[in-house]
Amino acid sequence: MNKKGILIIISGFSGAGKGSVVKELLTKGDYILSISSTTRSPREYEEHGREYFFDSKKEFERMIENNELIEWASYCDNYYGTPRKFVEHSLEQGKNVILEIEMQGALDVKQQYEDAVLIFITAPTVKELKARLQNRGTESIEVIDKRLKRAYEEAEVMNKYDYIVINDDLQTCAEDINSIINAEHKNAKRNNELRERLKGEFKEYLKGEI
Numbered sequence: 001m002n003k004k005g006i007l008i009i010i011s012g013f014s015g016a017g018k019g020s021v022v023k024e025l026l027t028k029g030d031y032i033l034s035i036s037s038t039t040r041s042p043r044e045y046e047e048h049g050r051e052y053f054f055d056s057k058k059e060f061e062r063m064i065e066n067n068e069l070i071e072w073a074s075y076c077d078n079y080y081g082t083p084r085k086f087v088e089h090s091l092e093q094g095k096n097v098i099l100e101i102e103m104q105g106a107l108d109v110k111q112q113y114e115d116a117v118l119i120f121i122t123a124p125t126v127k128e129l130k131a132r133l134q135n136r137g138t139e140s141i142e143v144i145d146k147r148l149k150r151a152y153e154e155a156e157v158m159n160k161y162d163y164i165v166i167n168d169d170l171q172t173c174a175e176d177i178n179s180i181i182n183a184e185h186k187n188a189k190r191n192n193e194l195r196e197r198l199k200g201e202f203k204e205y206l207k208g209e210i
Contacts, residue, residue: 002190005091012121013151015133024174032095040078120161
């Protein structure tokens with residue numbers, strides 16, 4: 001079976017529990033969360049190469065110019081982006097690389113990596129989604145309303161994803177995604193090398209060499 005890792009793009013509505021699902025998924029096997037580069041200063045508990053790659057603005061702009069980032073954005077006067085080298089090296093090592101990014105970034109990455117698997121996470125109902133946002137206790141009613149209106153817009157694009165997974169139970173949701181990735185490793189399109197090897201062996205058999 002295919003030994004190369006799979007690039008997994010995870011998106012979802014605000015409040016759907018993407019971060020918790022990703023943390024649980026990381027315990028299931030050969031998964032690794034992509035480490036972003038940023039130009040912001042590290043916080044006291046953060047280390048270079050663990051939470052982020054902390055780069056200077058000059059170095060980040062050099063990476064942009066040299067196409068060394070899969071995707072990037074500017075937010076609050078700082079750059080954030082996904083280093084191509086880290087992702088591709090991890091994939092070659094057989095790691096399933098997880099990118100937790102918003103929808104536009106996800107679709108941009110899909111254009112660059114056609115075999116990436118796009119997974120959209122949602123709560124079972126809008127009522128439940130609203131309740132989760134309210135239970136955070138960190139946002140005003142106005143902000144929650146803004147997030148739900150944004151979710152309505154995002155729902156229009158859900159059909160561009162390969163899979164939609166409901167996060168009604170954290171463990172079940174993570175297991176569902178793990179099953180999807182295990183099945184993707186067995187996808188015929190990802191196993192051309194195996195097919196070609198078997199064809200070669202059958203030719204040897206027909207020649208009486210096996």
